[in-house]
Amino acid sequence: MPEALSQPLASDVTQSQTRDARYASPVLTALRSATKTRHAILDRSMPLSDPEATWAHYVAHLQMLAAWLEPLEQWLSAFNDGPQGKQAPALIRYTDIIRADLGETYMPADKLCHNAAQHAQPDDAAYRWGVCYVIEGSQLGGEFLYKRLSTRLAPHPLKYLQCKQAGRWPEFLQAMATEVISPGQINSACEGAVNAFDALLLQLQARENIL
Numbered sequence: 001m002p003e004a005l006s007q008p009l010a011s012d013v014t015q016s017q018t019r020d021a022r023y024a025s026p027v028l029t030a031l032r033s034a035t036k037t038r039h040a041i042l043d044r045s046m047p048l049s050d051p052e053a054t055w056a057h058y059v060a061h062l063q064m065l066a067a068w069l070e071p072l073e074q075w076l077s078a079f080n081d082g083p084q085g086k087q088a089p090a091l092i093r094y095t096d097i098i099r100a101d102l103g104e105t106y107m108p109a110d111k112l113c114h115n116a117a118q119h120a121q122p123d124d125a126a127y128r129w130g131v132c133y134v135i136e137g138s139q140l141g142g143e144f145l146y147k148r149l150s151t152r153l154a155p156h157p158l159k160y161l162q163c164k165q166a167g168r169w170p171e172f173l174q175a176m177a178t179e180v181i182s183p184g185q186i187n188s189a190c191e192g193a194v195n196a197f198d199a200l201l202l203q204l205q206a207r208e209n210i211l
């Protein structure tokens with residue numbers, strides 16, 4: 001577990017759409033409770049959390065996400081059930097969007113500290129629902145960050161921060177609620193989500209040790 005988890009909590013993010021009671025489910029409640037502390041750390045510590053963020057922070061933020069996402073997307077694309085099945089929204093490769101957004105600035109991913117895919121049982125779709133909850137949820141802060149940065153970082157379009165598809169998150173939550181039901185499945189989903197958050201937190205910690 002990253003050392004940062006033992007530090008005091010940051011304030012919670014403002015959660016608007018995600019707190020809509022229509023999307024409540026036992027698995028979502030469990031995922032929120034299992035990952036709330038980890039999200040608060042990312043919310044205050046990612047490069048774009050800096051109120052004076054510059055273009056260099058934008059690049060560092062996206063590169064870190066790409067390094068984290070690349071092995072996860074590769075692993076997820078090998079399945080066709082659970083969150084990769086027909087009932088869930090189709091996989092989006094967010095690394096492609098990051099690559100296109102950064103253009104020539106994009107650099108291949110840094111050495112990985114940890115990959116959440118390594119901990120999964122091959123046929124455990126519930127674990128993948130948890131991992132995908134984190135990947136899809138990571139899009140939700142984009143709108144907030146775009147509003148804060150678009151003028152300061154103009155004329156760059158900050159396309160990655162605007163790539164959230166309307167309706168995708170509720171669709172994902174509804175599909176997850178119908179597929180992840182038993183206590184065992186909910187535990188697996190929480191394990192996947194915690195491992196996915198920890199993989200990014202370790203990247204962050206490695207970066208901070210370098211700086």
Ligand code: HEM
Nearest residue numbers: 013014015016017018043046048049133134137138140141
């Ligand atoms: C500067 C960094 C970040 C900020 C400012 C931020 C902000 C936010 C905000 C405002 C929401 C709520 C959106 C809404 O309700 O409409 C949210 C939700 C969420 N974010 Fe972040 N976020 C950040 C980074 C991340 C990262 C890197 C991840 C994943 C690794 C992540 C995962 C999630 C998840 C899973 C949710 C859904 C929580 C729920 O169930 O309600 N966030 N974030």
